[in-house]
Amino acid sequence: MNARLIDKAKETNKRIHSLRSLRTAYTLLVLAILVSAGLITACVYVILYTLDFIPSAALTPLILPVIVIFSCMVIGTILAVFVGKLFINPLRRLISANEEIRHGNFKVRLSEQTVIGELNNLMRSFNSMADELEATELFRNDFINSFSHEFKTPIVSIRGFARQLQRDNENRTLTDEQRKEYTDIIAYESDRLARLSSNILILTRFENQQIVTDKTEFYLDEQIRRTVLLLEKQWTAREVNIELELEEIKYNFNEEMLAQMWLNLISNAIKFSHQGGTVLVRCRMKQENICVDIIDSGAGINQETLYKIFDKFYQCDTSHKSEGNGLGLAIVKRIAELADAEITVKSEFGKGTVFSVKLPPVKE
Numbered sequence: 001m002n003a004r005l006i007d008k009a010k011e012t013n014k015r016i017h018s019l020r021s022l023r024t025a026y027t028l029l030v031l032a033i034l035v036s037a038g039l040i041t042a043c044v045y046v047i048l049y050t051l052d053f054i055p056s057a058a059l060t061p062l063i064l065p066v067i068v069i070f071s072c073m074v075i076g077t078i079l080a081v082f083v084g085k086l087f088i089n090p091l092r093r094l095i096s097a098n099e100e101i102r103h104g105n106f107k108v109r110l111s112e113q114t115v116i117g118e119l120n121n122l123m124r125s126f127n128s129m130a131d132e133l134e135a136t137e138l139f140r141n142d143f144i145n146s147f148s149h150e151f152k153t154p155i156v157s158i159r160g161f162a163r164q165l166q167r168d169n170e171n172r173t174l175t176d177e178q179r180k181e182y183t184d185i186i187a188y189e190s191d192r193l194a195r196l197s198s199n200i201l202i203l204t205r206f207e208n209q210q211i212v213t214d215k216t217e218f219y220l221d222e223q224i225r226r227t228v229l230l231l232e233k234q235w236t237a238r239e240v241n242i243e244l245e246l247e248e249i250k251y252n253f254n255e256e257m258l259a260q261m262w263l264n265l266i267s268n269a270i271k272f273s274h275q276g277g278t279v280l281v282r283c284r285m286k287q288e289n290i291c292v293d294i295i296d297s298g299a300g301i302n303q304e305t306l307y308k309i310f311d312k313f314y315q316c317d318t319s320h321k322s323e324g325n326g327l328g329l330a331i332v333k334r335i336a337e338l339a340d341a342e343i344t345v346k347s348e349f350g351k352g353t354v355f356s357v358k359l360p361p362v363k364e
Contacts, residue, residue: 040074090119094126106134151196154189161185199327202260206334218255220290221246221283227262228281235270235279245282249290251359253339261335264328265294265355272298272353290359301347309345 093110100108109130110123161182168174174182228235228242235242251258269279277297284291301309310333336343340360347353 090123094122097126097130101130101133106130106137151193154192157189158186158193196327199331203327203331203334206257206331206338209338212254212257212338214254214256215252216255217250217252220249220251220258220292223255223259224262224266224281224283224292227259227266230263231267231270234267238270238273239276240270240273241276241278243278243280245280245284247284249283249285251290257335257338261332261357262292264332265357268328269294269296269298269353269355272296274298286358288361290361292357292359294355295352297352300349300351300353301345302349303347306345306347 090110097108097110107130109127164174165179165182168179224246225244228244266279266281269281273279273296279297280293280295282291282293282295310329333343335341336357342358344356344358345353346356
């Protein structure tokens with residue numbers, strides 16, 4: 001919260017500074033016109049007086065206003081042309097670039113070197129916006145491609161084996177073992193689609209949620225124990241040894257949301273641990289924060305791909321041999337954001353991975 005207030009204060013100061021700079025620029029422009037008009041008026045008056053075009057000083061009050069008005073018109077026109085080139089042309093380029101953005105060209109950028117002052121800030125803001133829009137468009141396309149792939153693969157598999165069973169009803173060419181294998185594959189792929197749909201719904205709900213509601217007080221250590229029990233079938237099948245080091249800690253948050261975080265993290269730790277390996281789940285108070293560590297003894301993650309693991313649909317196992325759809329850690333990241341928690345990952349290839357979640361203290 002303090003960081004947000006500081007950012008808002010900085011943004012307000014920038015706006016105030018920009019307004020002051022604009023006022024200063026306008027003041028200087030008007031001052032330049034007045035000074036220039038005065039100097040030109042004096043020069044013209046001296047020249048006219050020298051050439052005896054002004055025979056008497058008594059005529060000066062009549063001629064001087066005409067000279068001043070004429071000087072202001074000339075200087076104003078010259079400055080208007082200069083200001084037009086300096087300010088209007090960049091604005092035209094900005095309008096043209098906005099049209100390009102409107103038509104879907106997110107690669108357009110504006111040069112910041114030919115403009116000054118607030119226009120330079122405006123160009124920089126436009127380029128930043130274009131960068132964000134281009135990144136969002138790339139992410140959207142990548143999301144659609146990944147989503148289509150994740151849905152298409154099991155559907156194609158289900159359709160293929162279902163047709164095999166359909167043909168077998170007429171020809172009776174499959175053995176009982178083959179029929180069982182095909183039905184098992186159909187059931188597995190159907191479960192995979194169900195999990196994918198469920199995770200997408202969960203992620204969409206959390207991404208659209210800005211304020212956490214339904215907060216209750218519960219024991220964090222007990223919640224983690226229940227999560228481990230829910231995953232008993234998974235860790236017993238892989239003969240993974242679960243070690244718990246849990247301090248008794250009360251916490252106040254949306255219990256269902258936080259349980260989803262532990263479910264995904266511990267499930268991943270079990271899935272990527274070696275057969276007969278160990279997963280350590282540790283929960284303790286550290287200064288004012290609550291620290292939860294999930295440590296597995298798996299193969300670890302390459303440093304080159306470590307920064308991608310929270311991306312939607314990203315999977316370290318590019319062969320897709322292991323179960324999963326690359327949405328679990330994206331859900332974890334979003335829950336951490338909603339909880340104002342800090343999540344970090346440390347991994348060494350061949351030596352396992354450590355996920356650490358630092359929860360903020362409960363506000364009284």
